[in-house]
Amino acid sequence: MANPTDRFTTDRIDETHELIASDKVEGTAVYSPAQEKLGTINHFMVDKQTGHVAYAVMSFGGFLGMGNSYHPLPWKALTYNTNLQGYVVDLTPDQLKSAPSYTSESMPNWSDDLYTHQVDDYYEGRIGR
Amino acid sequence: MANPTDRFTTDRIDETHELIASDKVEGTAVYSPAQEKLGTINHFMVDKQTGHVAYAVMSFGGFLGMGNSYHPLPWKALTYNTNLQGYVVDLTPDQLKSAPSYTSESMPNWSDDLYTHQVDDYYEGRIGR
Numbered sequence: 001m002a003n004p005t006d007r008f009t010t011d012r013i014d015e016t017h018e019l020i021a022s023d024k025v026e027g028t029a030v031y032s033p034a035q036e037k038l039g040t041i042n043h044f045m046v047d048k049q050t051g052h053v054a055y056a057v058m059s060f061g062g063f064l065g066m067g068n069s070y071h072p073l074p075w076k077a078l079t080y081n082t083n084l085q086g087y088v089v090d091l092t093p094d095q096l097k098s099a100p101s102y103t104s105e106s107m108p109n110w111s112d113d114l115y116t117h118q119v120d121d122y123y124e125g126r127i128g129r
Numbered sequence: 130m131a132n133p134t135d136r137f138t139t140d141r142i143d144e145t146h147e148l149i150a151s152d153k154v155e156g157t158a159v160y161s162p163a164q165e166k167l168g169t170i171n172h173f174m175v176d177k178q179t180g181h182v183a184y185a186v187m188s189f190g191g192f193l194g195m196g197n198s199y200h201p202l203p204w205k206a207l208t209y210n211t212n213l214q215g216y217v218v219d220l221t222p223d224q225l226k227s228a229p230s231y232t233s234e235s236m237p238n239w240s241d242d243l244y245t246h247q248v249d250d251y252y253e254g255r256i257g258r
Binding site (some may be wrong): 018019020021022023025026043044045046047048049051052053054055057075080110111113116 | 175
């Protein structure tokens, strides 16, 4: 669990309360509401035309025994917590286990609406703000 | 200049006509309308709350004698060109020389509205779609 005092340790100028560098988001921790660390943001999926971040893809360092797995999360499911210096998602580790995920050996087809709808449907109504 | 046939060489599944992985955007080439390569996208600045990409920060590999310099471009100034497999911005190399830029020794304060307004003002009316 992150130490709240960690929020004072960053010296990156390009991180503010409003804008954050994409290469800084990559690697940012994701926590449950109980502040259990769920994983880190590996990368995110951006709409080329609108420039909107559609999904943050969270990866695990073997946490929960899931090995090298990736969980796409709708961006709107993530709330940035300045104290934790990380994102909070309203999911328990158990709920996350049953959420859509993939491995580097079974990459999803992001151009397939069926896939993105599957992700959206899982989180629809479950989390949000 | 990119070879248009390059568009068939990618085998990344997570790049589609709609969504692109953030770590793939980083490193994507940026061209002038005359298809001169202006630089590559180093990273971009994301609004933490809305998940919207506000600026793409383009870097140079010494092109134009500018060394290690960074040019923030409003995302809406960039048009993705599938043939070039890169972004096109409506600027000549000369116009780019006079655009707002910084070096790693003079990082901007992104939390300062005066800075972002300076960038926005330069591109306001000059480019867009």
